[in-house]
Amino acid sequence: MVSNKKWTFVVVVCTLSIMLTITTINYVIDPYGIYHYSGKSYNYQKSKDSDPYLFKAFQSKKYQPEAIVLGTSRAMRLNPPLIESLTGSKAYNIGLSAATPYINLKYLEYVLKVDKNINSVFLGLDFEVFDQKYMPHANFNEKRLDSFFYTHDLFATLLSAQALKDSGKVVVDNFNKTKKFTENRYLGDGSFDETHVYSPNNNQDTLRMIPTELEVSSDSMLYIKKIKELCEQHNLDLYIYISPVHAIILETYWQSDIWSKFEDWKRQLVDIYPIWDFSGYHEISMSSLRQADNYNDLSHFSKKVGNFILYRMLNKEIKQIPSYFGVYLTPNNVESHLENLRLSRQGWSERDKNMFEVLNTY
Amino acid sequence: MIFNSNEFIFLFLPIVFAGYFLLASVTYPIVSKIWLVACSLFFYGFWNYSYLALILISISINFIVGHFLILHKRKALITIGIIFNLCLLGYYKYLDFMVANVNFVFSTDIPLFNIILPLAISFFTFQQVSYLIDCYKGKVKISSFIDYTLFITFFPQLIAGPIVYHHEVMPQFQNSKYLKINFNNIALGIFIFAIGLFKKVILADNLSLTVLDGLQQLDSITFFDAWTVILSFTFQLYFDFSGYSDMAIGIALLFNIKLPINFNSPYKSTNFQEVASRWHITLSRFLNDYVYNPMSRLLSKNIYSHLPIKLSTNAKTSINFTILFLLSGIWHGAGWNFIIWGLLVGTGIVTYRAWKRSEARIKLPIFLSWGITFIYFNITLVFFKIKEVDQAFLLLKALLGINGFILPEQLAPFLNFLTTIGFSFESTPLKDKFRALGMIIISFIIVLTFKNTSEKLNSFKPTLLNALFIIIILIYSIINLTKVTEFLYFNF
Numbered sequence: 001m002v003s004n005k006k007w008t009f010v011v012v013v014c015t016l017s018i019m020l021t022i023t024t025i026n027y028v029i030d031p032y033g034i035y036h037y038s039g040k041s042y043n044y045q046k047s048k049d050s051d052p053y054l055f056k057a058f059q060s061k062k063y064q065p066e067a068i069v070l071g072t073s074r075a076m077r078l079n080p081p082l083i084e085s086l087t088g089s090k091a092y093n094i095g096l097s098a099a100t101p102y103i104n105l106k107y108l109e110y111v112l113k114v115d116k117n118i119n120s121v122f123l124g125l126d127f128e129v130f131d132q133k134y135m136p137h138a139n140f141n142e143k144r145l146d147s148f149f150y151t152h153d154l155f156a157t158l159l160s161a162q163a164l165k166d167s168g169k170v171v172v173d174n175f176n177k178t179k180k181f182t183e184n185r186y187l188g189d190g191s192f193d194e195t196h197v198y199s200p201n202n203n204q205d206t207l208r209m210i211p212t213e214l215e216v217s218s219d220s221m222l223y224i225k226k227i228k229e230l231c232e233q234h235n236l237d238l239y240i241y242i243s244p245v246h247a248i249i250l251e252t253y254w255q256s257d258i259w260s261k262f263e264d265w266k267r268q269l270v271d272i273y274p275i276w277d278f279s280g281y282h283e284i285s286m287s288s289l290r291q292a293d294n295y296n297d298l299s300h301f302s303k304k305v306g307n308f309i310l311y312r313m314l315n316k317e318i319k320q321i322p323s324y325f326g327v328y329l330t331p332n333n334v335e336s337h338l339e340n341l342r343l344s345r346q347g348w349s350e351r352d353k354n355m356f357e358v359l360n361t362y
Numbered sequence: 363m364i365f366n367s368n369e370f371i372f373l374f375l376p377i378v379f380a381g382y383f384l385l386a387s388v389t390y391p392i393v394s395k396i397w398l399v400a401c402s403l404f405f406y407g408f409w410n411y412s413y414l415a416l417i418l419i420s421i422s423i424n425f426i427v428g429h430f431l432i433l434h435k436r437k438a439l440i441t442i443g444i445i446f447n448l449c450l451l452g453y454y455k456y457l458d459f460m461v462a463n464v465n466f467v468f469s470t471d472i473p474l475f476n477i478i479l480p481l482a483i484s485f486f487t488f489q490q491v492s493y494l495i496d497c498y499k500g501k502v503k504i505s506s507f508i509d510y511t512l513f514i515t516f517f518p519q520l521i522a523g524p525i526v527y528h529h530e531v532m533p534q535f536q537n538s539k540y541l542k543i544n545f546n547n548i549a550l551g552i553f554i555f556a557i558g559l560f561k562k563v564i565l566a567d568n569l570s571l572t573v574l575d576g577l578q579q580l581d582s583i584t585f586f587d588a589w590t591v592i593l594s595f596t597f598q599l600y601f602d603f604s605g606y607s608d609m610a611i612g613i614a615l616l617f618n619i620k621l622p623i624n625f626n627s628p629y630k631s632t633n634f635q636e637v638a639s640r641w642h643i644t645l646s647r648f649l650n651d652y653v654y655n656p657m658s659r660l661l662s663k664n665i666y667s668h669l670p671i672k673l674s675t676n677a678k679t680s681i682n683f684t685i686l687f688l689l690s691g692i693w694h695g696a697g698w699n700f701i702i703w704g705l706l707v708g709t710g711i712v713t714y715r716a717w718k719r720s721e722a723r724i725k726l727p728i729f730l731s732w733g734i735t736f737i738y739f740n741i742t743l744v745f746f747k748i749k750e751v752d753q754a755f756l757l758l759k760a761l762l763g764i765n766g767f768i769l770p771e772q773l774a775p776f777l778n779f780l781t782t783i784g785f786s787f788e789s790t791p792l793k794d795k796f797r798a799l800g801m802i803i804i805s806f807i808i809v810l811t812f813k814n815t816s817e818k819l820n821s822f823k824p825t826l827l828n829a830l831f832i833i834i835i836l837i838y839s840i841i842n843l844t845k846v847t848e849f850l851y852f853n854f
Binding site for chain 1: 369550825838
């Protein structure tokens, strides 16, 4: 038996020492890419449980970018190094899977709080996430962005059993050069790592998830308006564009009778702010998915196409961009543009077919 | 803020502890009390600061009423004080329930107020009522506003008890020797806190996964899954609430304050009256002192003595017990399920008392009397857990085998002989059922064979083996705090 004082001392010191050790291990290995994303040989590949909603909040604060990209996972194809070379502004990509306009707004508000350098915003818009029924992503945590005092992420990534287990898995996978528990889906600049390999059924799964009914949420339009107003208040250059979704997805809109809503959505958007529209039936959107040149998968265009988008919006390297790619939409030209898009559909030989069957061979 | 959060363990608690004893050593005792009050209010407001005003107004009015009661023992004043507290509780906790029932009975369409229940209102209301009655009875001689506020808001017991009496804790706060760091109490406090944290984070939170899953499947739940779910809830409730109480007692000990025990191995009980006396002891004590005794006197004087037939003492006691536990049910929540739960508990006690007095009584083996008690307690908890009464009956039917005695098909190779007595084996939807069974077995072993926390507290010896045990469970609990959950009793 020891004295109560010594007992207390032993318990407190040993507990704190062990917890400090666990924290240090998790910090050094950093399985989720929060503290130092571009890792060493032992942690280059990050845990499959790495959550971009979490690490992009940390990284955007740490990097203090001058330009940010907002939008869904499609926006993750806009390349920050290219933005930097074209504009001179250090860039970070905060594209987030299934991010709704509200989520984009909250991340913009967050960046405005934590990043004094910001001067421009690239916002990618996708029709699906404007659906009234579209739920915010499960990983979206508003407290993380709003709270003055929010420590949960620190403890969850440094002092938790799960983080310790994931650290072990990350080290094992990286040393063995396997991908049992890890993957390389994101790069240190927040953009998509195109070496990532999708599962074989990915395209079919994507097509099944494309909505066949959709009502545009008026709240979502208000959030876009709020983003525009915030950018004006803070003198930020705002570039808004509509993603070049693949013709198979466009055709699904058409066949599901939501094309008119797709058009109304564009009309409402141009009433808020001029938009670059890259969607439509053109050579890029109609290109084969097998070559993986213009599209990483059915849902996501490639970084090569992302580069075209940036060139067009920033009016640089014009010669490299196909002439048909990207129309600057304002209330004055929106109707003629929509008419052209309707006509351009006639140029796709696969129209009116069953898209699941088309997808099998496309 | 809750005890099982990193913010509480690593930031709030060390800061409050250091500040309290530092201020006590360099300034007047009143300053350290003010510090503790301020920190307690921060603790309360961290959850939802909008109710800080409510608790402060409630404290101020009760203090003023109590102050006058100390000076002038007036029945009208104590009546006003109690009515004020009950109205406050009634407004926040029961108004919508009453409106919904009026709408149902009279087919009206009065809109609900959708009032959010202020945190801990049931607990601090009871504590304040007990204070007023103690003032009226002359048990409180003097009280300052800071002392009174500290008595109500002292953060270890503010949210979910233990419900303490003024004369129990105030002398401890007023004793200057308690303002110095006492390593005996700190060692005990850490010991008890670590056990409570483990109960909550490792046991209760794991059991809750089965409960949550089971509640999603009430429409199709069958015998085996139903028992797995209700046993998981029975143990979850115990580990959750007794774990909270352990942590509260442990934290208070760091400040040299001894809070009363709240649980005394209730699942070892062999009759239902014993369960009631071992479960949430400080609530039972309050109900006995401030509700049962005055109510019994009132009923005897004004009701029983005017009845055309003369009731036996046992009959009167049975009625009193039933009313008491009905009130206890209502205190636990605004819903018919809690009313049914209270009546079931009351019925259990009355039945046991009748059995005990019965001349035809045969002495049951301990195991059988324990089994009947425990199974009945599980059945009462169906209505404690499930707010919608029709849903509760779905679970009850499954527990009683009314939908058939269906066991999971994985057990068929081992228990096939049960088919001869009506059991069948099918695929059942409850997830991870064998993990849940493992948790239930571990829970049985812990509650039936281990000493409870208060017994461990009394026999605590500062050995290195003890230290190793505490270090392990403390670290294991802390690194599993990733998902912050609420305590079940926060809703009451």
